[in-house]
Structures are given as structure tokens and as C-alpha cells.
Amino acid sequence: MRAAFIDAKDQLEVREIAAPEPGAGEVRIRVDYVGICGSDLHYYxxxxxxxxxxxxxxxxxxxxxxxxDLxxxxxxxxxxxVTVHPARFGTSQPEIADQPHLWPNGSYLGSAATWPHTQGAMSEYLVVRENMLRRLPESLPVRRAVLAEPLAVALHAVSRVADVGADIRGARVLVSGAGPIGLLTVIAAKARGAAHVTLSDVLAEPLARGTELGGELGADATLQVGVDEVPVAAFDVVFECSGASPAITTAGVAVRRRGTIVQVGMVPNDPRPVGLAPIISKEAQLLxxxxxxDEIDAAVALLxxxxxxxxxxxxxxxxxEAVAAFDLAKDSRESSKVVVALPGARA
Incomplete structure (x- = not known):
């Protein structure tokens, strides 16, 4: 079979390797589609x-x-x-027994966090544990189902609001960052009952995609950072999806007193300047x-x-065309979610 390998920074090659064989409790999948995520872009x-x-x-x-496949x-x-829950959960912890995604010693497909690395899905065949599989409804196309994992990320972010006693239903929401996760967070917030969702970004092209999704799914309003004035204390909940330090600072300005900020976008693992004063003075919650x-099940249903x-x-x-696909996925003016279709992929 063929698979795409990231060997180092800016080094990606499609190579022929032996197809994996499933062991006890495992199933082999013939992969049709793989989405390129932000973490994949960072690795490459x-x-x-x-x-x-x-x-x-x-x-x-x-x-x-x-x-x-087998x-x-x-x-x-x-x-x-099928689609796949990409996590193998680690060691149970009594204080978070019902949150296995936070248990230590777990693994995630396509991740360098483990040694050896946990190989991912950009290959013709993939072996996973049987309990990671999610059967697709007959009415859900395989191509659309590639969005189940990132949509589950967005649904989990929305669920965090309820974890601290707040309510997304009827809320005024700001989603900061109009990349794929930002767009899916708009969809998730509206699906869970948000009254009004504003989408912000520094670029006009991603913002246009947010409104083009339509009234039931898309943003109700947009805000181009650097062009439009950011409303002060206007939002009950802010989902910060960009991971950029200035955007985190802006979230503190935009959230209302005793409002909630959910940090969705991953930030670099080093100190970055962030203005926390508004969050402190407003007694806002930063999550x-x-x-x-387990939100992937709800994601499949919503898709x-x-x-x-x-x-x-x-x-x-x-x-x-994997290298070209990564270059395209990096260009947020040109693209939102870029997917790689494996040979023989079905729509």
C-alpha cells in the first residue's frame, strides 16, 4: 500500500509499505478520505x-x-x-474518570506525542481497535463523514460552556478565527441553541465562507479584525479558535462581565504576551x-x-498530490478544509 510520510520539516513523501495486519480486537479499514488538520500542518x-x-x-x-476492509x-x-474516534485512551484517573480524553498515557492517530509515534490515516489501509469504529448511517456519504472528528472537537468546545454552569442556549456568541474549526464551531454553537453568532477573522475570504454556509448553519454577522471595531463586553461566550495571542487578548475585551471564554485553538508551548486585565476585572471564565x-457520535448524527x-x-x-494539498491547506485565503482522497475513494 502507499502512505504519506512526514520525515522532517518541509519533507513529505508518498512511499510504498506493507499493508498492516489486524491483531486481536482490531479491524483494518480501507481509507477513503483524510482531512488535513492544524496539527498536521505544524508537523509538516x-x-x-x-x-x-x-x-x-x-x-x-x-x-x-x-x-x-477486514x-x-x-x-x-x-x-x-465508517469513521474513527482517533484516540486510544490511557490510564484512568479517579478525579476525571468520566473524561478519558484527558487521561495520561493515551495516544492519538497521526501524533508525534508518543514514542514510537502513533501513525495516522494518510495511507490506503489503517488498523484500529474495534471500539474506535463508528458505523455511518446509510444516508451519510463517506466524504462528508471525514468532518466527524473536527466537528466533534467543536461540539466538545461548546459543551465546555455547560461544564461551568453557563448556557449556550440563547447566548450571544463570538467565534474568533474563521478556519475549519472556527466554521465548525459556528455550526456547533447554532446547533446547540446559540441565539446569535458573530464570526471574526483578520481575512475577508474566510469570513465570507462563514456566511455562505447559510442561515441555519452560518454566522449571523462577521467582524474583520483590523477593519471593524471590536464590540466591548458584547458577548456571553467567546470561542477563540485561532490560537493567536492578540486574538486571546481581544476575547477578553469582547466577552461580557462574568462571561465565558473557551480557548479552542492550540497555542505554542512557550510564553506569549496576552492581556489578562479585562478577564480579571470582568470576572470572566477562561476555559x-x-x-x-464521545462527541463524535453527536457529530455523525449532525452531519x-x-x-x-x-x-x-x-x-x-x-x-x-499530498504536498500540494498541504500548501493549499496552509493558505486560509484560498481554502477551508482540504481533504486527501485515497485511491478508490467513494463520494
């Missing part, structure tokens, strides 16, 4: 994502959909359409959110119910 363009550096050839990709037990029929727990979410995918490239 910087050779590092946060504190985790590429130390051996890494197959990227944790957003995927495809069909079952289940040694026969429980999953060949050809069954972290990390991947997701099935809302076909237009597939419009978040703006470009599709073949595996042999």
Missing part, C-alpha cells in the same frame, strides 16, 4: 506541533472516513462505511478544551442531518 511546515517534534517518519492524519472476527462486514470525549456542513470542505486532492 515546522517539524513540531506544540512540544512534540517529528523524530521518525510520521504518517499524518486523524480525520478520516472509509470502509471496513475484521478477523467477522463482526464488521467488509465494505461497512481550556482539548480534543473531545447526517445537515448535508450542507460538507461545504466546509473546499478542496480535494489525491494522495500523490
Amino acid at each position: 511546515f515546522a517539524g513540531v506541533n506544540g512540544e512534540y517534534a517529528v523524530r521518525e517518519p510520521l504518517i499524518p492524519g486523524h480525520e478520516l472516513s472509509g470502509v471496513v 475484521d478477523p472476527t467477522g463482526a464488521w462486514a467488509s465494505g461497512t462505511p 481550556g478544551t482539548f480534543r473531545f470525549n 447526517d442531518a445537515q448535508p450542507d456542513i460538507e461545504r466546509v470542505i473546499t478542496h480535494e486532492r489525491a494522495l500523490d
